[in-house]
Each structure stands twice: as structure tokens, then as C-alpha cells.
Amino acid sequence: MIPLHFSSEVAKARETGTAIIALESTIITHGMPFPQNVETARLVEADVRASGAVPATIAVMDGKLHIGLEDAELDMLGQAEGVAKLSRADIAACIASGRTGATTVAATMIAAHLAGISVFATGGIGGVHRGAETSFDISADLHELAQTPVTVVAAGAKAILDLPKTFEVLETLGVPVIAFGQDMLPAFWSATSDLPAPLRMDDAEDIAKAFRTRQAMGLQGGQLVTNPIPKNAEIPSDVLAPIIAQALQEADDAKISAKAVTPFLLGRIFELTEGRSLDANIALVRNNARLAAQIAVALSKS
Structure with missing residues (x-):
């Protein structure tokens, strides 16, 4: 099994049985410019929390599959250049080569399933x-x-x-x-x-x-x-x-x-x-x- 890197908030939710929602990251890297992309991502995460669940924004950063991002990581992703757009065909290669990539619907579903997350909002x-x-x-x-x-x-x-x-x-x-x-x-x-x-x-x-x-x-x-x-x-x-x-x-x-x-x-x-x-x-x-x-x-x- 590929190691998954859980944010502190997602790790705690897994321990307590709190509902978790997967969120994709292409909207951050390919959807809008910084800082609006990060501001929007934080708004979406806040909506999830206000509705009783925990957000898990998914991305590959430096070859690591992240299930949930810390605030600093979200900022870094929002400002990163040359971020790959990942689907089923290329997510494994991105991880293996130590690159950074944002997940599309297909790649986010794969990562969510690996992490035991059953619901994904896009x-x-x-x-x-x-x-x-x-x-x-x-x-x-x-x-x-x-x-x-x-x-x-x-x-x-x-x-x-x-x-x-x-x-x-x-x-x-x-x-x-x-x-x-x-x-x-x-x-x-x-x-x-x-x-x-x-x-x-x-x-x-x-x-x-x-x-x-x-x-x-x-x-x-x-x-x-x-x-x-x-x-x-x-x-x-x-x-x-x-x-x-x-x-x-x-x-x-x-x-x-x-x-x-x-x-x-x-x-x-x-x-x-x-x-x-x-x-x-x-x-x-x-x-x-x-x-x-x-x-x-x-x-x-x-």
C-alpha cells in the first residue's frame, strides 16, 4: 500500500469516527489565480465543517499523496507552478517521480477510496x-x-x-x-x-x-x-x-x-x-x- 499523508484534522476525524469529505485540488491549481484560489478552497472547507464534517483536500505534493492539507500546504499548492493535472493514468507516475500534482475527479475518487472516504464534493x-x-x-x-x-x-x-x-x-x-x-x-x-x-x-x-x-x-x-x-x-x-x-x-x-x-x-x-x-x-x-x-x-x- 502506498503511504497516505493525513492532515492533523483528518487524522483526528479518523480516530473519532467523524464524517470526512474528499475535495479535489485542480480547482486550486487550474481553476483560478492566487490568492482567490486559496480563499475559495478555505471557504469550501469551512462549509464542510459548518455542516458537521471534516474536509480532506487531496493532492500530490513532492511525491506524497496528501489526504487533507494543512494551511501552509494549501498556500504552497495555491502558489505552485508547473503543477500536473492528475487523473487515473498519471497519478502513480507523479507520486513515483516525486512531483506535485492536483487531482481531477477520477484521481480524487481513487485517493478517497484508498483513504476510506466514501463521499466527494466537486x-x-x-x-x-x-x-x-x-x-x-x-x-x-x-x-x-x-x-x-x-x-x-x-x-x-x-x-x-x-x-x-x-x-x-x-x-x-x-x-x-x-x-x-x-x-x-x-x-x-x-x-x-x-x-x-x-x-x-x-x-x-x-x-x-x-x-x-x-x-x-x-x-x-x-x-x-x-x-x-x-x-x-x-x-x-x-x-x-x-x-x-x-x-x-x-x-x-x-x-x-x-x-x-x-x-x-x-x-x-x-x-x-x-x-x-x-x-x-x-x-x-x-x-x-x-x-x-x-x-x-x-x-x-x-
């Missing part, structure tokens, strides 16, 4: 990119959800993706997709979409019970809880559609591909919305952290 999952029928650009997040037993709370898949194909792949892979409190799937920056939810649950206890039932049945993989962004923070889909189309065209014209696509698109959408997309992103991540904490607390009591 912004939005990766999925099937538009034009994937020719590029074959499909996020490893989808297969991770199908094989790693972690409940992931997100505001749906990122709106820059092909959402119908993304959820079709999840259905094919047998991943439960649960909409929280509504009958349609959210679309990241937008609270609703035109996609009906395969499943709906209205309270954290039922979501926790569904996870335990899957474990009892020996079913592989996790479950995706799609939590709509608060209405007062959303950007309606009709406002976003032409902006996303423009950003996609610019990426295509510049021949941007692979891991560079998502950061480019998110950056251009930030510029085209005059920062509104980042404000929405922060609101939805915090909202997801609160729901994830409620689910983890319910799991800790079951």
Missing part, C-alpha cells in the same frame, strides 16, 4: 466532449464512477460537454445518476436542463442509504449526485449557449486538444461572461460541499 464532472465521435475525447471520470465506490456530489457535468452523450455513457456503465430535489438534471452553471433525471432523491439520508444498499449488493462503482446550483447564482442556459459555442469554435480554430481543452474553454467563458461564470462556479462548489457533508454525516450514522 464542481462538475468531466464527460463526453462535443465532437467525441471524431476526437474520442471522453473523460476518465465516467469510467472511474463505474468502478470506484465513492458518492460524488457535483452540479452535473460541465456545461461545455455533450451532456446527452455524457449521461448516456453513464447509463451504459451502470452508474446511478441521482438528481437532488428536482426531476431534471442540472447543467453546471444552470440549475436545469432539458434532460430528465434517471433518479430523484430529496434528502441526504436516502442518498446515503442507496450507497449502503449498493455496497450490500456487491455492486461495483459509485454514484453521481447532481445538485443544482442555487437559483440566485445560476446563469441560464439560453444565455450560456452562444458563449459556449464561441469558446468551442475558438478552441477548434486554435487546435487545442486533450487536457488543454477544458482549462481553455473555462478561461474563455470566464472572459466572455465578464467573470460571472467564476462566481457561479464558486457558488455551486460550496453548495455541493454542504450537501456532500450531509450525506457523509448520514453515512457515519448508518
